[in-house]
Amino acid sequence: xxxxxxxxxxxxxxxxxxxxxxxxxxxxxxxxxxxxxxxxxxxxxxxxxxxxxxxxxxxxxxxxxxxxxxxxxxxxxxxxxxxxxxxxxxxxxxxxxxxxxxxxxxxxxxxxxxxxxxxxxxxxxxxxxxxxxxxxxxxxxxxxxxxxxxxxxxxxxxxxxxxxxxxxxxxxxxxxxxxxxxxxxxxxxxxxxxxxxxxxxxxxxxxxxxxxxxxxxxxxxxxxxxxxxxxxxxxxxxxxxxxxxxxxxxxxxxxxxxxxxxxxxxxxxxxxxxxxxxxxxxxxxxxxxxxxxxxxxxxxxxxxxxxxxxxxxxxxxxxxxxxxxxxxx
Ligand SMILES: [Ca+2]
Numbered sequence: 021x022x023x024x025x026x027x028x029x030x031x032x033x034x035x036x037x038x039x040x041x042x043x044x045x046x047x048x049x050x051x052x053x054x055x056x057x058x059x060x061x062x063x064x065x066x067x068x069x070x071x072x073x074x075x076x077x078x079x080x081x082x083x084x085x086x087x088x089x090x091x092x093x094x095x096x097x098x099x100x101x102x103x104x105x106x107x108x109x110x111x112x113x114x115x116x117x118x119x120x121x122x123x124x125x126x127x128x129x130x131x132x133x134x135x136x137x138x139x140x141x142x143x144x145x146x147x148x149x150x151x152x153x154x155x156x157x158x159x160x161x162x163x164x165x166x167x168x169x170x171x172x173x174x175x176x177x178x179x180x181x182x183x184x185x186x187x188x189x190x191x192x193x194x195x196x197x198x199x200x201x202x203x204x205x206x207x208x209x210x211x212x213x214x215x216x217x218x219x220x221x222x223x224x225x226x227x228x229x230x231x232x233x234x235x236x237x238x239x240x241x242x243x244x245x246x247x248x249x250x251x252x253x254x255x256x257x258x259x260x261x262x263x264x265x266x267x268x269x270x271x272x273x274x275x276x277x278x279x280x281x282x283x284x285x286x287x288x289x290x291x292x293x294x295x296x297x298x299x300x301x302x303x304x305x306x307x308x309x310x311x312x313x314x315x316x317x318x319x320x321x322x323x324x325x326x327x328x329x330x331x332x333x334x335x336x337x338x339x340x341x342x343x344x345x346x347x348x349x
Pocket of ligand 1: 034036037067277
């Protein structure tokens, strides 16, 4: 079937990751409903090692019947930082140690294209048509920009999960993981264009996906493999979220990465501030912090739109209904 010209065409850059997996399935649901087309997935060395994020992403695609979508492996060797990966949050495989329950894949890590190459190729072949959703450290995007300067301007839009402005960080008191894990890459991204759409912890800390929500989703067809995976992963992620007191005691976990999809499909749930985002790289205690000048000044030189308020109830309701439809599809 030919894609209508106004249909969203999406490249997903991701490091599953429990919250990546939920965003991923939500995106596949929207693709199944005909609201967008997923054209490529570039996986990232982040929450867990590049090999695991490649396998996890390939398995999620297979689980939902999208195994024909090209998957690239993550560029290794972003800037050196002290930030460890997040296997202690997401499980060794990044998928709550559940990946053995997911379908076997034929995608081969060794022979897969590199993330930066697939980004360059995809953007060059469809300039101004591809929307990039980036849910991980920005290593692939920055590598693409370094290899082919100006390439990121060929994307229609770039929407990221990253940063902590007025909220505390999640990897240090001030820094958020996706920014801090590869600082140079984050800096490259924010200088690549003037309209990066940013979903920081300020909004994602309000997105608690509860065990009850998972049960609500799964009960439309409890025997489905997707339903069982959603229940299992939500249980695992809730365990770590409670251990780190991320959800104020609620039995659930934060679906940080899912916020990016709300911008595209449920924009009425978000309020943005136009801002010039800076990234702290020198501070003794604040390396990786994101900030902007919040005084009343002109916004000359702004590079981003930063979401600072969210209607979590309606965002999560949209997500729940879409996940139900994926299970029933
Ligand atoms: Ca992620």
